[in-house]
Amino acid sequence: MKKLFIKYRGFISYTFYGTLASLINLLVFHILAENCHIYYLIANVVAYIIAIIFTFITNKYYVFHSNFDSWQKFIHEFVTFINVRLFSFGLDMGLMVLGIHFIPHHPDLVxxxxxxxxxxxxxxxxxxFIFRTTDRWLWNKARWSKKSASHNHNKNKHKSGI
Structure with missing residues (x-):
């Protein structure tokens, strides 16, 4: 059992925090759409934004264990996360429009x-695409920096006649 947990720890952790994010999303959506009578698409946008902030933080630190090494890495992860989640947001909005069209009296179910x-x-x-690629991005950046430094060093050798 312990081996299974270790093997699927990332997925289990993601599922746990993803469930919390979904509950936040559902709760905010329900409060705004049903209790405050805000148009369902606007309620969906607000709920999605709140949930996405929670998701980024929990995914970064607790699911994929991506350490804070620098602001540059943090910003890269955040921008990549937002870009990927914009696709998800489009899918989310499309599913909501379709779902409400076919099941108009049950927005919470949709x-x-x-x-x-x-x-x-x-x-x-x-x-x-997000938390695993940042390691590759940093590795490629370091490799590129070494190549540039080596290239500049070789140029300086040629200029000095060495």
Whole structure:
């Protein structure tokens, strides 16, 4: 059992924090759409933004254990995260419009189904494109810097006649 937990720790952790983010998203959506009578698409945008901030923080530190090494890495991860989540947001909004069209009297059910589908896709997007790629990005940046330094060193050798 322990081996299974270790093997799937990232997925289990993502599922736990993703469920919390989905609950935040659902709760904010419900309060705004049902209690405050805000148009469902506006309620969805606000709920999504709040949930995405929570998700970035928990994914970065607790799911994918991406340390804070520099502001540059942090900003790169955040911008990549937002770019990928913009695709997810488009999918989220599309599912909400379609769902409300077909099930107009049950917006919470539509939002729940939407959260499950988008959540599954977001796990793979986060794992493959955001928090794992930053290590490769930093590695490539370091490699490029070494090449540039080596290239500049070789240019200086030629200029000095060495």
């Amino acid at each position: 939002k729940f189904i939407d959260q499950v589908l988008v959540g599954i896709l977001n796990y793979y997007f986060s794992k493959w």
